Amino acid sequence: MAERPRARPRSAQYAWLVTGPLAAFTLACFAVFWATDRDWYDYWPEGLLALAGIGLVYVGVFHVVIRRSAYGIVLVEVPFVLVLYYLPPAMVISVVAIATLITQVIRSAVITPTKLWFNVAKASAGITLASLVVAALPHYDGRDPRTWLILAGALLVYTATDVFSFAGVMTVVQGLRAGQDVLRGGVPGMIIASINVVIGLIFLVAFEATHWSAVLLALLVGALILILRSFAEFFRQHRTLAEVYELTKAVREASDGAGLPDVLLGRVQALMRSEYATLWLAPQDRHPEVLLTARVENKGLLDISPTPASVRERAVAGGGALAVGPSFVETQDLRKPLRDSKIKDVLIVPLRSGQTTIGTLEVVNRLGDARSFRPADIQVLETIATHAAAAVENGRLVDRLLYDAYHDRLTAMPNRRRVTDALAESVKVRAEDEVVAVLLFDVDGQRDVNESMGHAAGDKLLAEVAGRLRSIAGPGALVGRIGGDEFVVTLRAESTDATVQLATEMREQLRGPMTVGTLTLDVDTAVGVAVYPDHGGDPEMLLQRAELAGNAAKVLPYGVQLFHPALESRAVRRLGIAADLRTALDNGALDVYFQPKVTLTDRHLVGVECLARWQHPAQGEVAPEDFVAVAEHTGQLSRLTEVVLTEGLRRCREWADQDRPLSIAVNLSVRTLLDSRFPDQVATLLEQYGVAAAQVTFEISEPGMLNDIERVLPTLYRLRDLGVKLSVDDFGTGASSLSYLRQWPVQEVKIDDSFVQGMATDTGDLAIVRAVISLAREFGLTVVAEGVESELTLDLLEEMGCEIGQGYLFSRPLPYERLEAWFSAQTEPATTDAGEVRRLRAVI
DSSP states (O other): OOOOOOOOOOOGGGGHHHHHHHHHHHHHHHHHHHHHOTTGGGGHHHHHHHHHHHHHHGGGOEEEEETTEEEEEOSTHHHHHHHHHHSOHHHHHHHHHHHHHHHHHHHOSSOOHHHHHHHHHHHHHHHHHHHHHHHHSOOOOTTSHHHHHHHHHHHHHHHHHHHHHHHHHHHHHHOHHHHHHHHHHHHHHHHHHHHHHHHHHHHHHHHHHOTTHHHHHHHHHHHHHHHHHHHHHHHHHHHHHHHHHHHHHHHHHOOSGGGHHHHHHHHHHHHTTEEEEEEEEOOBTTBOOEEEEEETTOSSEESOOOSOHHHHHHHHHHOSOEEEBTTBGGGGGGHHHHHHTTOSOEEEEEEEETTEEEEEEEEEEESSTTOOOOHHHHHHHHHHHHHHHHHHHHHHHHHHHHHHHHBOTTTOOBOHHHHHHHHHHHHHTOOTTOEEEEEEEEEETHHHHHHHHOHHHHHHHHHHHHHHHHHHHOTTOEEEEOSSSEEEEEEEESOHHHHHHHHHHHHHHHTSEEEETTEEEEOEEEEEEEEETTTOSSHHHHHHHHHHHHHHHTTSTTOEEEOOHHHHHHHHHHHHHHHHHHHHHHHTOEEEEEEEEEETTTOEEEEEEEEEEEEETTTEEEOHHHHHHHHHHHTOHHHHHHHHHHHHHHHHHHHHHTTOOOEEEEEEOHHHHTOTTHHHHHHHHHHHHTOOGGGEEEEEEHHHHHHTHHHHHHHHHHHHHHTOEEEEEEETSSTTHHHHTTTSOOSEEEEOHHHHHHTTTOHHHHHHHHHHHHHHHHHTOEEEEEOOOSHHHHHHHHHHTOOEEESTTTOOOBOHHHHHHHHHHHEEEEEETTEEEEEESOOO
């Protein structure tokens, strides 16, 4: 069943609707009692004594807080038994009214006339009804049980009047539900009142027996008050500990910092019996300022605080608990700001994280006219604040861990995990007339910046790329960083063609100059494109295929590649042969082929290039670029190079023993040159096979060497010092190759076959070949042209002064047995000044 809505609170002035009738009833009855007993004021000595006794028992008050008011349960029934029996009704009413008025004024921190006069009227009306009961019934001796019944009935009428009056005023001001709450809370009061009446009757019987019993009764009353106060304090502490335990347990169970105020504030407000409970958290990093308040009678939290800002600032500056109110003399200077804000008292405890104040926990206005915050309340609030601070820090730690788990620390962009999750959501809600696109941007040159300018500069470059990508991607795109120099953009597009066009436009916008430190760099990117549903439905698959396309885009002049199945089949094939390559190397299953190198002027055979070939038992012949790439990525490149070099040296030794000396050329990867142990390994093998170092040439790819020139130069100089020759392979395909020739310790350049094969038909290629040959001769370098496949090409090269040629016009790469047959069929001995060599019979 749905909960009934609570009535809207009315003004406290509505309490006069109850106070007025109670006061009028009391005054009317008092006038009647005065008229019927003119000598009542002769009892003024006894009245003063009764006034002192009633004031004394008010000290042992119990407070039951209901909403914004406190209901007090006191031991007044004990003295009331005596005053109803010994004093005339008019004196009884006067004593009770005056005692109530004095007590309310003394105990109230803030005197509210409405509540003050209601309490006076309530007590006076109750004792008036009790006096009417006593006056209406016969008067018996104090030791007569009939007297006991009359007095007990009269005081139960007093207690009932007290409860119903309070319920009436709560109903008028707060609504029917509040009045019902008071009636339910009045049942224990009736029970306690009955016990107090019994105690009072015992006092009456004792006093009737002898007036000297007053001394003992006074001592007993004092002891009883002390015991009850101790019991009340013990009960309060026990209840407080239980509530603190439940509160801290609830705070610990709060899953995150965002839900902490809902769990914390309402419980703190109830525990501290305050009108307001406020949590203030200072802004920190990504976390904004938090200011939320729970107020009694309000279900939700308010985003305001009654605490004056100056008071909170003083608490934060002091770093310790700050208490302002009647019980705290040391902060009396702060009472004025509180009075200006209509606040009775306040407790503020800073929330600490180490030595840093991260916020405050505040309670304002202790409920109850006769109550204010005490020093013991500070300890309770400090305990709660300690747990609250830990919960805030834990919540922020969890939030930070979650943020770090889904974001890149350098750029604050979503990382691979976040991008994957976002892609998974995107493919679920794709419309029929659109595709979900994945654009992978691979930054070119970031590694060079790291090595030349330091990682701080490389990080700045990546941050610049990230910022530029955010600005050009558009509001509907998700931009993330998924690798060291890889960024990804996911978005929705109209079609695959539109996606490729967008990728091209974004790449062009990204290519502008970027400032890193004191340098301005032109940074290029390669873009791989994959789209859903054409290229897969799984986010990981889409990212993987975009990466494959990005790798393929690195070699394209326009730098953008859409995924196609051929890219994946080659990658899958490489992955499949990785395990078999190690076995092939260990078992000698790789073959070494030899391609002859011939002088162009006299057709002398001067050497061979050693090339690895692999016939896979299941997949057939594997392309060299495939298994070399696998060897590089699986750490087997060193072993592959050793196999080729060893076979080449063994054959070189055999040819020398047969009086037909030939040099060998072996390809080296830049990764091999980064191994500082490689020159020592070469020296060992040369000594083992007895081959002169001058008979060995190492060919290094120019593009690869350009990327790591500073790191490979020491190894190149050590190899040169051994006496081996160094050759720049694929010359002309790298950037700034001519400017580096003078710095490299090389003796030979090898013109890339793409220029040699096109020189007969393309004037541009012809000009490049002529320029390279001319420059090499100026530097005193030997020039080798690879890819010689026609007589016209051969004639052009010879005319330009190229010294050595290599290509299918002479011979394709051959295994050793077929090379020996080629020697016999295509060459013949020739005598030169350097000794006997093999000379081609004819070029077929």
